Amino acid sequence: MFRDAALIAGKDLRIEARSRVATNQIAPFALLVLILFAFALDPDRGILTRATAGLFWVTVLFCTLLAVQRAFSIESADGNRDALRLTALDPAGIFLGKAAAIALELLGLEVLLLLGVVVLYDASLDSAGLLILTALAATAGLASAGTLYGVLAAGLRVRETLLPLLLLPVVAPVLIGSTRAFEAALSGSPSDGWPWVGLLSVFALVYLALGLVAFGPLLEES
């Protein structure tokens, strides 16, 4: 399973490196969203500083949708999904590989976004340990749930519009948990954030387990 996951993740990351969709489209989009929030919420009144955590994770959610759609659009083209089914690859390995590739792309974007909120929102990155663990747990949850719902929507003609409707309500706990944990980290009271990291970890483990079991049947049906 892990060999298959490495093969799929390597392929997906190589495609992203060659196509530069993540760096030339998703990353600028993420920064643009941050900038638009900065315009919309007047920084002089302090709203922006208080809302930094939420705005950061809403932006990450938007990027997750783009990354998941991209990850499955490459499999929808030119009969690739059938070809994938004709291989000896373990579906659980395919799930892990695609989720890992999405997670790595999101982590890269989150680093960029953190720099963005420091520059644009004047956020101070104290409690680095809490920030990092929150980002890791939230990203694992987003990538796992995104991969699961991505394959579910992949076989449908209306997948581009259906995926946000399916995925956003499901990942609402990630938005809430990661926002609360980041708020605690950014406000200098990290002890308030650790329970939320626990919630994010449970969410990630549940969707990881669900994905390992359900991805194969969903790939067959899609």
Add this chain to the structure above:
Amino acid sequence: MDSVVHLRAAVSLLGRFPALAGVDLDVAPSEIVLVRGPNGAGKTTLLRLCAGLAHLSSGEAVVLGCDLADDPKAVRARVGLLGHATALYDDLTVIDNVRFWARAAGARSADTEEAIEQLGLGGRLAKVPVARLSAGQRRRAALAILVARRPELWLLDEPHAGLDATGRDLVDDLVRRAAAAGATVLIASHELDRAVPLAQRTVTIVGGRVQPEASPVSPEAVRVP
């Protein structure tokens, strides 16, 4: 000797439409069989059924000893399907595509490199992104993946389509060599001038049903109006 493909009253529904409406077919080991018929007759569905991709709605289907009614997935890694789509990632190079799909199928790396050379995809062409290839070159790359996999059953849907004269000769050569090496080949094609001399037997599929014909058959004799 057991048939490589054994279908009895095989039905495959696409929605409510019976793409295969009770197919009877036996294909012997190392046999090259041409499946011909008009558009929409069920040729592609027949190949997909044999690959374990199309659903067997009723009837009997045993391919390479695997009962498709019980476990259609069991046969997939042992067959090679060249469909209308080439199943290549546009952003990857030719060599990256061939290596990825060959590794995913568990092919040996020596076989992969040999297939790339055999299909004339070595050198500079190997490092070109697939998006920049012509249709014929894409077809060659897809064939290279098929060759590297060394499947026991080759399922070729319009294998000559998009290829130049050299490429067409290459396909014929690959098919004959695969059969000589023990593989069984099912070809669905409209290019009867090319496919009939290649096949040892021709079957006709019309309205989702197969009707065997005598062999050898001239292209004129099997041409569908």
